[in-house]
Amino acid sequence: MNEGAMSLDRDFAIAYPVSGDIRNIVQTVNALPEDYSGNLTVLLSDVDGILVARNLLLLAVLGSIDDSAQAAEIALHLWYSAFIRPTDVAVLCHIIGSLLEQMVHGDSVTVKLWEQFMPADSFSIQLGKHSILKGALARYPPSNDPSHPNGGLCCAQTHLMDFQEFNMKLNELDLKEELDHAFKSMHDVRFDPSRADFHDRRGCYLEQPSHRLADFKFRKMGIVLPFGADNGDFCIPNRTMFSADGKWLSKDTADPLGSWNIDDIVLAGQARGAQTEDLYGCLYFYLSDQLRTFAERLKHFRITFHLLDAPSTAVSADIRAGTLEQLGLPKTISFDRIDVSSEIDTDAFNVLADWAPLLSSTNSHATIVGHFLAWTRRGDPPISSIGEVMARLYEEQAFHYRSPATVIVLKKYIHARWENSGPFAEYLETRYTKQNAKKAGVQLKHKHTVVPHRVCTPIDGASNMLPVFKDKNSMYLNICVASTPMSERFVEFCRL
Known part of the structure; x- marks a missing residue:
């Protein structure tokens, strides 16, 4: 911890105004001393509604399920696998249902009532005894102007409802047809003939044949599991990776191996008996360890998460104006760390003008x-x-x-x-x-x-x-x- 030994009981506030995912949050919380006793406030915001919806579900899963190992397993596949299990879907449906009950004006959350949905409602989820996740979605409606920061994007609430509607209709759908359609959509991107040269070059980078095989299998199957593990239960498309009409959303270059420290990944795999050739098996064990630790810390640390689906400039302006005070973000708040990601490269003047005062x-x-x-x-x-x-x-x-x-x-x-x-x-x-x-x-x-x-x-x-x-x-x-x-x-x- 880079705040000194006297900071074990101090309160800290961290802002991630462009939080595409929760990697840095997981690493930050896991790096805290085990005897840290202060209050940690974490602001998360992103303009992409589907990313916010996934982050919301990840935090809810990791913090609300008592069994940390089960929570880590569900979160791992929700985050990085293209297909998930029926048992995962059941848990996610329960969580989404609870969320929508807080956001929807009505007696219950049903498809019939979704037409009465009112945006900008807040939510609050208890994460263990001491931590809490709260925020407001659709506070900043998407713009029809493509040049606008929210242009062409759906709010996180819309994605949650699409996710819930799809899962509620699973019994009525032909799962094999849905699975085949999802695989085709993913393969159309990952095996696009126009990108063959890129992937051939990628194969040249990988000296070991086993690494080339692991890379190919992950592109083909899209599931983070040890090599040879049974994946028969992974039969439902992960709707956080597909659009409402079933189109694959990621690029063909998207690879979770590049998102974490590869040396640590291999060491974690070796500690669990995985071979270094089994890259995604090592990743599976590494992520399981990281997410299990994070889930356990959510339960005994005091952490308050604030989640918004909004442009970073709008969030900073609203904080300073005091309009987010009802959500627990008063105009007097200041942050000990602010991670502006790559936005500093695209618009340093406005990014610093927005966030330096905070x-x-x-x-x-x-x-x-x-x-x-x-x-x-x-x-x-x-x-x-x-x-x-x-x-x-x-x-x-x-x-x-x-x-x-x-x-x-x-x-x-x-x-x-x-x-x-x-x-x-x-x-x-x-x-x-x-x-x-x-x-x-x-x-x-x-x-x-x-x-x-x-x-x-x-x-x-x-x-x-x-x-x-x-x-x-x-x-x-x-x-x-x-x-x-x-x-x-x-x-x-x-x-x-």
């Missing part, structure tokens, strides 16, 4: 965190640096120089061994990042305390530090298997 002025450790991905499109190393990078790779014997895949994989390794702090600093200057920060009352932190400057480096590492790998296999796992974006850079801001 950064705590009493906590010297208070930090705004963001990361830059778009800069890598122009972040290739200059010709003058190639010789130095190649010499470093040759010295490390990073890969097989005589392999036919060398040319294809070479660029990924070059980015991992190129020291890019200088070009990144120049990029920040072209975006007037320092000036925009100063106008908002914050400044870039040269010494990071929350996230590293760069992936695969320690938090306290220097900005010019190269990614660190414990061995050659770790380098391969991070660069080729998890496809970790080695040029990605992180920034931190603190108050002036």
Whole structure:
């Protein structure tokens, strides 16, 4: 914990105004000291209604089911598997029904009453004895203007109702027909002939045949399970991954392996007896451990979650105006951590202007965190640096120089061994990042305390530090298997 030993009983508030999923929340809560006794407030918001609906269900499942192992199992597949089990659906229907009863004006939640649905209602779910999840959905109605932050998106309530309606009609549907349709929709994206070259290149990155097989099987089946595990019960499409008319929503490149620390994934699998070749089996055991720990901590920590489906700029404006006070977010609230994700790269001026005023002025450790991905499109190393990078790779014997895949994989390794702090600093200057920060009352932190400057480096590492790998296999796992974006850079801001 980076707040010091005296912070074990302090209250903290964290904001994720662009929370596409709950990865960072899970990792943050799991990293808290076991004897932490303060109150933790977590604000979650995203403009994409289906992501908010999934996050809502994940938190509700993990916090409201007494058996943490069962909760983790359901949450794991809801989050990452394209198909789930009838038993999972029964649990989710019960949770969604309870939610909609709080949001719908009527005597009960039935399909007949959905036409009377009134938006902007709040909800509250108890997560164990001490934690609570509350918020309001559809407070910011989607816009018909495609350029609007909410343009073309449905609110989370709509997705919850679609999910519930589909599941309530399961007895009337031809499950085989639904399953076949879902598989076809997923395969149309994941095995699109126009993307064959990309996946062939991906196969070249994967040196081990077993890794290529694991990658192919996950693309084909879409279920996170150990290799050879019985998946016969996974017969119902996960409606958080399909549109209301059954279209697959994710890209063909979406892969949960790249969402977590691949070294930790492999270690977790080995601890459970999984082979390192079984990538998604290792992922299954890793996620099971993480989600079980998170579920247990929800039950004995004091955590209050506030969930909204709204643009980040609207949320910050409403907090400062005091219009979210009835939801437990008074205008006086300030946050010890604010994670603005990649929005800092697209619109640093407005993001900092929106959220810097909400950064705590009493906590010297208070930090705004963001990361830059778009800069890598122009972040290739200059010709003058190639010789130095190649010499470093040759010295490390990073890969097989005589392999036919060398040319294809070479660029990924070059980015991992190129020291890019200088070009990144120049990029920040072209975006007037320092000036925009100063106008908002914050400044870039040269010494990071929350996230590293760069992936695969320690938090306290220097900005010019190269990614660190414990061995050659770790380098391969991070660069080729998890496809970790080695040029990605992180920034931190603190108050002036």
